[in-house]
Amino acid sequence: MVATMIITVAMIGSLGIFMSAQNMAGETSDNSVAESLVRGAVEAARSQGFYWCTTPGSTPCDGSTTAYYDASGNSTTAASAKFTVVTTVASSSLTSGVPDNTALRTITVKVTRKSSGAVLETSGSYLAWGGV
Numbered sequence: 001m002v003a004t005m006i007i008t009v010a011m012i013g014s015l016g017i018f019m020s021a022q023n024m025a026g027e028t029s030d031n032s033v034a035e036s037l038v039r040g041a042v043e044a045a046r047s048q049g050f051y052w053c054t055t056p057g058s059t060p061c062d063g064s065t066t067a068y069y070d071a072s073g074n075s076t077t078a079a080s081a082k083f084t085v086v087t088t089v090a091s092s093s094l095t096s097g098v099p100d101n102t103a104l105r106t107i108t109v110k111v112t113r114k115s116s117g118a119v120l121e122t123s124g125s126y127l128a129w130g131g132v
Helices: 002-047
Strands: 063-069 083-091 104-113 119-128
Touching: 002 063, 002 083, 002 104, 002 119
Parallel strands: none
Antiparallel strands: 063 083, 083 104, 104 119
C-alpha cells in the first residue's frame, strides 16, 4: 500500500515536471516569434522613410497600424491570428498634419499574444529628417 502511494506521488510529480517543461517550450517559441515580428515591424517602418504616413494619403500622418500573425510568424487574418502587432508613429511637431523638418518621429511596435492579451515584446526607433 505504501509502495503504491509512493509510486503514485512520483508519477504525479513526473507529470507535473513534464507539463512545466512543455509550457516553457511553448513560451520560448512564442517569445522567439514575437522578437522576430517586432524587429521586422520596426525595420519596415524605418524603411518607409521620414515622411511615411501610417494611413497613406491621409493627414495627420501619425497613427497606428495593426497586423495579425499566426504561430509561425506568417501574416494572417484577425480571426486566426495568434499574435497582434501594433505599430504606432508619433511626431514631435506637425504642420497641417505632416511632420515638419524639425520633428523627431517615434516608432513604437508592440507584439501581444491575442489569446491572453499579454505583451510579449516592445521595441521602437526614431526617425529624423535627413537621417541625423
